Amino acid sequence: MDVPCEIRLNRYRINSIDLPESVEVGPGDTLVLKLFNEGSPLHLTISAPDAARFTDFVHENIFLEEDAEIQVYLRNDVFPGTFTLQVITGYGANRSDLLVYVRDLPVPKEEKSVVVQQEPQAPPKLPVVPFAIVTVAVLLFIIYVGTGLTAFEASAFLLLIAGVLAAWFLRP
Structure with a gap:
């Protein structure tokens, strides 16, 4: 100036x-x-x-x-x-x-910091598909225990693995 x-x-x-x-x-x-x-x-x-x-x-x-x-x-x-x-x-x-x-340089005015409030996060949703698969697998295992038929045990085991895979691939 x-x-x-x-x-x-x-x-x-x-x-x-x-x-x-x-x-x-x-x-x-x-x-x-x-x-x-x-x-x-x-x-x-x-x-x-x-x-x-x-x-x-x-x-x-x-x-x-x-x-x-x-x-x-x-x-x-x-x-x-x-x-x-x-x-x-x-x-x-x-x-x-x-x-x-x-003279000294004028002190720049401080900018007011704007606090951005984060929107409250929705509570975590229950993973419906993996939960349903695991529930059916547990029911099949209970039927196996009651009847002793190996087909229910194998079905429960395969369904349980399918539930774990579904939970893994459908995660958010």
Whole structure:
């Protein structure tokens, strides 16, 4: 985001500097220094002696005839703090400092977590086909025990195996 800052030169007298006391920027912002010359051309130096941890901007020497813009890019990974931009005119005759406050990034709003309630699961259904087969197999075995006929025993055994296979293949 561009943060404008107006600096007016030669406004009251030759080589005069009129700038705000401070400006606030955030990590990743661009401080746009808008230079307005309201008098005769002048030599101007802008330096940032204590800004190494915030920006790569070191200094700029300008011969200013009219208006100009200087961009000071701030790094994205900086912590809150301050640094000074020095504006010097008249080959060192006049100096003014601009205090730059680097604020912390705004904390993103927390998204409310949506709790999705699961639908209650239906109680497990009784496997009808395997249950019926096993019931018939038990009845055949009871008949075998009562009569002693081997055909009922063999039928009960085969039906019991069919019930186990049906339970296996018809499982949910």
